[in-house]
Amino acid sequence: MVKHQSTIIELEHKAYSLREDLIRMLEHAGSGHSAGPLGLAELVATLYFDVMKYDSKNPAWDERDYFFLSNGHCVPIQYVAMAHAGFFDRDELKTLRKLGSRLQGHPERTKLPGLENTSGPLGSGLSQAAGVAYAIQYLDKNFKRFVYVITGDGELDEGNIWEAAMFAGKYKLSQLIVFIDRNNIQIDGSTDEVMPLEDLHGKWESFGWHVQEIDGHNVESIRDAASMARAITHKPSVIIAHTIPGKGVDFMEYDYRWHGKPPNSDEARDALHKLRTLDGKITGEHE
Amino acid sequence: MSPYPLADNILTDDVEKEPTRAGFGRGLKLASEADENIVALCADLTDSTQMSKFKEAFPGRFVEIGVAEQNLVTVASGMARAGKIPFTSSYAAFSPGRNWEQIRTTICLNDQPVKIIGSHAGVSVGPDGATHQMLEDIALMRVLPNMVVVAPGDSVEAEKATQAIARNGKPSYLRLAREKTPIFSTNESPFEIGKAYVLREGKDISLFGTGTMTYQLLIAAKELEKHGVNAEVIHVPTIKPLDDETILTSVRKTGQAVTAEEAQVAGGLGGVIAELLSEKLPTPLKRIGILDRFGESGSPDELLEYFGLTGSKIAKQIQSFVDQAAQNHE
Numbered sequence: 323m324v325k326h327q328s329t330i331i332e333l334e335h336k337a338y339s340l341r342e343d344l345i346r347m348l349e350h351a352g353s354g355h356s357a358g359p360l361g362l363a364e365l366v367a368t369l370y371f372d373v374m375k376y377d378s379k380n381p382a383w384d385e386r387d388y389f390f391l392s393n394g395h396c397v398p399i400q401y402v403a404m405a406h407a408g409f410f411d412r413d414e415l416k417t418l419r420k421l422g423s424r425l426q427g428h429p430e431r432t433k434l435p436g437l438e439n440t441s442g443p444l445g446s447g448l449s450q451a452a453g454v455a456y457a458i459q460y461l462d463k464n465f466k467r468f469v470y471v472i473t474g475d476g477e478l479d480e481g482n483i484w485e486a487a488m489f490a491g492k493y494k495l496s497q498l499i500v501f502i503d504r505n506n507i508q509i510d511g512s513t514d515e516v517m518p519l520e521d522l523h524g525k526w527e528s529f530g531w532h533v534q535e536i537d538g539h540n541v542e543s544i545r546d547a548a549s550m551a552r553a554i555t556h557k558p559s560v561i562i563a564h565t566i567p568g569k570g571v572d573f574m575e576y577d578y579r580w581h582g583k584p585p586n587s588d589e590a591r592d593a594l595h596k597l598r599t600l601d602g603k604i605t606g607e608h609e
Numbered sequence: 610m611s612p613y614p615l616a617d618n619i620l621t622d623d624v625e626k627e628p629t630r631a632g633f634g635r636g637l638k639l640a641s642e643a644d645e646n647i648v649a650l651c652a653d654l655t656d657s658t659q660m661s662k663f664k665e666a667f668p669g670r671f672v673e674i675g676v677a678e679q680n681l682v683t684v685a686s687g688m689a690r691a692g693k694i695p696f697t698s699s700y701a702a703f704s705p706g707r708n709w710e711q712i713r714t715t716i717c718l719n720d721q722p723v724k725i726i727g728s729h730a731g732v733s734v735g736p737d738g739a740t741h742q743m744l745e746d747i748a749l750m751r752v753l754p755n756m757v758v759v760a761p762g763d764s765v766e767a768e769k770a771t772q773a774i775a776r777n778g779k780p781s782y783l784r785l786a787r788e789k790t791p792i793f794s795t796n797e798s799p800f801e802i803g804k805a806y807v808l809r810e811g812k813d814i815s816l817f818g819t820g821t822m823t824y825q826l827l828i829a830a831k832e833l834e835k836h837g838v839n840a841e842v843i844h845v846p847t848i849k850p851l852d853d854e855t856i857l858t859s860v861r862k863t864g865q866a867v868t869a870e871e872a873q874v875a876g877g878l879g880g881v882i883a884e885l886l887s888e889k890l891p892t893p894l895k896r897i898g899i900l901d902r903f904g905e906s907g908s909p910d911e912l913l914e915y916f917g918l919t920g921s922k923i924a925k926q927i928q929s930f931v932d933q934a935a936q937n938h939e
Contacts, residue, residue: 388690431690432720438690440719446683446711453687453695456672461648461693482711485680 324383326407328371333541336371336406337363341570341597343402343415349590351419354427357567357580358474359399361505361538365563368544369470370403378408381436387467388438388454392447393474393503394428395582401425409436445480448473448500452490455498455558468552471500476508479517484529490558491530498558499551503538505567507578526560538563570597613806613844614797616765619824620831626789629821630728632764633785634659636771637696638666647775648688649696650674652681657787658698658728678707682716682723689721694775701727701743701784709749716780717753724774725750729787730760731820731871732904732912742904747819748876750782751849757802758849760784760820760870763792766846769800777802786871788909790821805852807859811841814931815859815866819845819878822869822898828920829927838931848881856885860892865934867895867927871918874898895930897923 328336341363348354369389377383391400398418405412410424417423424434428442438454441447451471458464477483490498502522510516519525526533532554536543544563551559567581568574571593574585585593618624641647641663649663650672664671674681678699685695697704705712705725716723730743750758757779761767767785774781799806808823809830818826823844830840841859845852860866866886868879879896886892899916913919917926 430718432718439686440714443710443714446679446686446715449680449683449711450687450690450715453684453689454691455687456684457648457688457691457693461670461688462691482679482683485675485677486683489674489677489680489684 324375324377326371326374330542333364333367333372337367337541338570338597340367340399340402340406342594343405343412344398345571345585345590345593345597347398347402347415347418348584349587350416351584353419354398354584355395355582356584357507357574357577358393358396358503358505360571360574361565361567361569362396362399362472362503363569364539364541365472365501365503365544365565366399366403368541370407372545373548374470378404378436381409385467388451388469390439390447390451390469390471391429392441392451392471393444393477394441394447396472396474396503397429400429404436444474444477445482447471448483449486449489452486452495452498455490455495456493458497459495460493465497467497469498471498473500473502475502475504475506475513475519476516478502478519487526487529487531494530494556495558496555499548500558500560502560502562503565504562505565507567507581509578509581511578522562530557532557532559533562534559535562535564538565539569572596613799613808614795615808616793616795619791619793620828624791626791627764628786628789629761629764629767630659630785630787632761632767633726633771633783634662636768638662639768640772640775641667641670644694644775646692647694647696648672649698650681650685651697652676652678652699652704654699654728658726660698678704679711682708682711682725685723686715686719686721689723694722694724696724696726698726698728700741701730701746702741705746705749705782706743713753717755720755721780722778723780725782726785727782728785730784731786732899732916733786733788733871733909735788735909735912736906738906739903744873744899744904745876746782746784747848747870747872747878748880751876751881755780756849757781757847759802759847761846762818762821762823762844763790763794765792765794765796766798766800770846773800773802784820786821791824793824793827800846803847803850803852805843805845805847805855807841807855808844809840809842811839811863813839813863814841814927815863816840816842816869816927817845817856817866817878817882818842818869819848820871822871822918825918825920825923826869829924832921832924833927836928838928840927845878848878851881851885853885853889856882857890860886860890865893865931867897867930869897869918869923872898874900893934895927897926
C-alpha cells in the first residue's frame with residue numbers, strides 16, 4: 323500500500339490509539355519523553371495515515387516521500403505510527419530503549435528500516451531534509467516527491483536551524499514542508515522564558531518561506547495545510563502547528579516537567595483511562 | 610615487494626612543488642567524470658579549497674552553502690540520503706573544527722558517505738595565525754566510528770586519495786595544506802586507503818610521517834645517514850584505518866620509532882602509533898609535531914623552523930633521541 327487515505331474520524335481515532343500505545347511503551351521503557359510525543363499524535367497520525375506516500379513493506383521504495391523527525395526525542399510517537407502502519411510488529415514497541423533494540427532512545431537510521439535520519443542533538447534534521455529536497459528538485463528534477471519534517475519549537479534556538487532556513491529560502495526548495503511543533507515548552511521552562519521565539523511567523527516569512535499557522539490537534543487543518551504546502555511552488559513551506567504538550571492526559575498537559583520523563587504504572591493506568599474515555603466524556607472503555 | 614617509486618631529484622633544490630589542495634582539485638574533477646552521483650558543496654571558499662575546477666566542469670552539481678559549516682555537512686548528509694556522494698570543503702579550522710557534532714551524528718552514526726575536505730591544515734597556513742592553523746583535526750576525526758582519515762603526502766597522492774575516498778562508500782576526512790610542498794611520489798606510486806608505504810629502507814630506526822611531514826623525514830634520514838644512523842622512512846597517509854602490519858614489521862626490525870606530523874601529537878599520528886606500539890610491541894618512541902600549544906602568525910617557512918618541523922631540525926631531534934637511547938642501553 324503506497325497511497326494512504328483516511329477520513330477525519332478515522333484520523334482522530336488513530337491519534338488516540340497511537341497515544342494509548344505510546345503511554346504503554348513509555349511505561350514499559352521506564353524512561354523517555356512524554357509531553358512532546360503526546361502533543362504530536364494528530365500530526366504524526368495525519369502524516370502517516372493520510373498525507374505521505376510510502377510502502378511499509380518496501381521502505382526503500384524510490385518514489386516515497388521522506389519524513390525527517392528533527393526533534394529526535396519525540397521518536398516514540400513515530401515508532402508507534404510506524405508499527406500501526408506495518409513497518410514492524412506492534413509487539414516490538416515493548417523493546418523501546420532496551421539493549422539490542424531497533425527502537426533506540428533517539429532514532430537511528432541504520433538500525434530501523436523506514437527511518438530516514440539519525441537525530442537527537444537538535445537543529446540538524448531540517449538541514450538534512452533540505453539536502454534531500456535540494457537533491458530531488460535540482461539533481462533528480464523530480465517534483466512528485468516531498469520531504470516532510472517535524473521540528474520542535476525549543477529546537478529553533480539552534481543556529482543550525484536558521485542556516486538551513488536561509489539555504490532553503492535561497493534555493494526555493496518547494497518540495498520541503500516543515501511542521502513546527504509549537505507547544506511553548508522546553509526543558510528549562512516555557513520557550514518565552516528560556517529564549518523568546520516570536521515573531522515566529524514573521525521570521526520564517528522574512529527567510530523566504532510560505533508560512534501557515536494551524537491548530538496542531540485538528541486533523542482536518544493539518545491535512546488542508548499539507549495540501550496547501552504541496553501546491554506552493556518556488557518557496558519552501560512551514561506550518562506552525564500550535565499544540566498542547568501532553569495532549570490527551572490532563573495531568574501532563576501544559577506541564578514542562580513532563581518533557582523528559584515517562585509515566586509510572588499508576589500514572590500510566592490513569593492516563594490510559596483518560597484516553598479511553600476521552601477524559602470521562604464517554605463510557606464503555608475498551609481494553 | 611618492489612620499492613616505492615620516488616620522484617627524481619627529490620632531495621635537491623630542484624624538487625617540484627605544489628600544494629596538496631591542487632591535487633584534490635584535479636582528483637575531484639576526475640572522480641566526478643567517472644561518477645555522476647558526486648556533488649560538491651562549499652562554504653564560501655570555493656577557489657582556495659580548489660573546488661573551482663569542479664564548479665567549472667559541473668556547475669549543476671555544485672552547491673554554494675555560504676559561511677555556514679554546520680549546514681554544510683548536514684545538507685551533505687541529506688544529499689547522501691538521496692543517493693549522492695557529497696564532497697564538502699572549507700578550511701579545516703571550520704570544518705571539522707566548527708561542526709564536529711553534526712559530523713558525528715548525521716554522518717558517522719548515520720553512516721553516510723559524506724567527504725569532509727579540510728584544507729589549510731597545520732601551522733604552515735602562516736600569517737593568518739593560530740585561529741586558522743588547524744592542529745586538532747586528526748584527533749577529532751580519528752575518534753569517530755565509521756570515519757576514514759587520510760592526510761596525503763603530496764599533491765600527486767592527494768589526487769589519488771580524492772578518487773579513492775570517492776569510491777569507498779564511507780564517511781571520510783581528507784586533510785590538505787595551503788602551501789606548496791615537495792612532490793615525492795609519482796603517478797606510478799601506489800596509494801590504497803589503509804596502507805602505509807616504506808619509502809626508504811633502514812635498520813636502525815623507523816620514522817613514520819603523515820601528510821607533508823613525510824618529505825621532511827626523507828631529508829632527515831639523509832642527514833642522519835651522515836652520522837651513521839640508517840633510518841627507515843614509512844609514509845602513513847591513512848591514519849584510520851591504520852596499517853598495523855607495515856608499522857609493526859618495521860619496528861620489529863629497528864627497535865625504535867619516531868613519528869612526525871604538522872598537528873597535535875596528542876591524538877594525532879604520534880598518539881595513534883603510541884597506542885599501537887604500547888599494546889602490541891612496546892618500543893622507545895619519539896613524537897615530533899605540535900606539543901599542546903597553538904600556532905601563531907609568521908611566514909610558513911619561519912613557522913616550520915620555529916616548531917622544529919624542517920628536515921634538519923627533525924634530524925637533530927632524532928639524533929638526540931638515538932643518542933639518549935644508546936646511553937640508556939649502556
